[in-house]
Amino acid sequence: EWLQFRMVTVRRRLQHRLDKVLERLHILEGLLVAFLNIDEVIHIIRTEDAPKPVLMERFGISDRQAEAILDLKLRNLAKLEEMKIRGEQDELNEEREYLETTLGSMAKMKKLVAKELQEDADKYGDDRRSPLVERDAASALDETDLVSADPVTVVLSEKGWVRSAKGHEVDVVGLSYKAGDKYKASAQGKSNQPVCFIDSTGRSYSLPAHTLPSARGQGEPLSGRVSPPSGASFMAAVMGKEKDAYLMSTDAGYGFVVRYADLLANKKAGKTVLSVPKGAKVLPPKPIASTDDDLIALVSNEGRLLVFPVKELPEMARGKGNKMMSIPGARVADRVEFVQDMQVLGPQDALTIHAGKRHLTLKASDLEHYYGERGRRGAKLPRGFQNVDQMAVERKGE
Known part of the structure; x- marks a missing residue:
């Protein structure tokens, strides 16, 4: 609305100036007539009681032009010069053409307004004193916002x-x-x-x-x-939290990293996150503190332990995942061989193996023996601890 107001204001200003230019050109035409007929004009003014109508009739000029001639002092009339009058006419005609062209074109009017605004901003502008702050788009309150x-x-x-x-x-x-x-x-x-x-x-x-x-x-x-x-x-x-990372896996030895936000499902029927191979079972998700530093430890029902970095697994929203431990699919389907347990631990954490009533704690240095590339079979645990029930992580400092 301010720009519309500005357009109206500029248009009025230009129109006002154009009217003044046209009026001055009209007067200059009359003055030029007076210059070309200076002696006769002086004679009519001296001898006639009402020189205006005589001048209008004799030279075919308008009332305004005759008035302008009569308003001239004698010394100014003598000083009229044709070149000076024609020079002013040329300047005003050029200005008239610019004004008429601008007033007749909306594009040129907008360009003029924009130019004037930029010039004013350059001359008078200063730094904004009240800061503009970008806010999130307004949204309806969620039920949980009130909980x-x-x-x-x-x-x-x-x-x-x-x-x-x-x-x-x-x-x-x-x-x-x-x-x-x-x-x-x-x-x-x-x-x-x-x-x-x-x-x-x-x-x-x-x-x-x-x-x-x-x-x-x-x-x-x-x-x-x-x-x-x-x-x-x-x-x-x-x-x-939405960006928290978890390890999704099956006891067939496949898994991937998923973000908590990708586990959320807004439908009653839920959504498929983990593809389960034939005969395999879903393992509980394990929280990952650091996708760059944490380790994954898997133990099979045959007593093989494999430890490798979490960063070797892909981050996905859904799927089967990549092979973590090499277990033939047929042996998983027949439930002959599978992952017995899986844990995520930090690089300095210890891992406790529970086998029946016995347990074995492997420190960070002990676990190096079981390090391997993702997808390998793993190394055998010591005798007496190969029939693993479960594993537990002993956090450093706890």
Whole structure:
């Protein structure tokens, strides 16, 4: 609207100047007549009582032109010079042509306004005193924006019942479970975060943590909130920030790195994240602290241990992943050979191997013996520790 106002203002200014130029040209034509007929003009002025109408009739000039001639003092009339009058006429005709052309073209009017604005900015402009700050686009409030960020522990049972307990200091195994049911998995986070559940087919589902039933009871079936495929069971629960990294894998020895944001699913039926080879089982996702420095340790049911860097795996949103440990597909399908357990550890962490009632702790220096390239078979653990039940990470400093 200001620019429209500016266009009107400039147009009025140019039109006003054009009117003045045309009026002056008109007068100059009359003065030129007076110059060319100076003696006769002086005679008429001296002898006639009303010289104006006589001048108008004699020379065919207008009232305004005759008035301009009569307004001239005698000494000025004597000084009239044809070259001076014609020179002013040429200048004014050039200006008239510019004004008429500009007024007749919207493009030239805009160009003139822009030029004048730039000149004013260069002459009078200074640094802005009130800063301009870019803000995110306005959006409707999300339900979670109004939820307090309290620490919670989401607990999943073997039968797929879910509940949420306040705080992180929760004895998840010692909670009350229904007859024939027991603890399966848990995840710690905030009440305003979503929690992701992974099922045995590699699908991911997500629910707002604050909508889950309280741990004071025994919870409710997760299948009432989401729609997993027939026969699928829930394997794990995960809570984190959108950019948090996790290791997704199957016991066929395949895996990849995924970001928590890619695990979120806004549909009741969830979404496929992990492709599961024939006969293989889904392993619980493992959090990755550093994709550059962390290590992956895999142990097979035959007692082979392989350790390699996380950075050798690709980061993907979904898929089968890359081969982490070399296990023939047929042996996995027949459940003859598979990954017994998998852990992610830091470069200085220790790894404890549990085999029955015995356990063996391998320090960072001891683990170097089991280092290898991704996709290798791994090295055999010492006798007596090859029948591994599970592994545990002993964090340095804990």
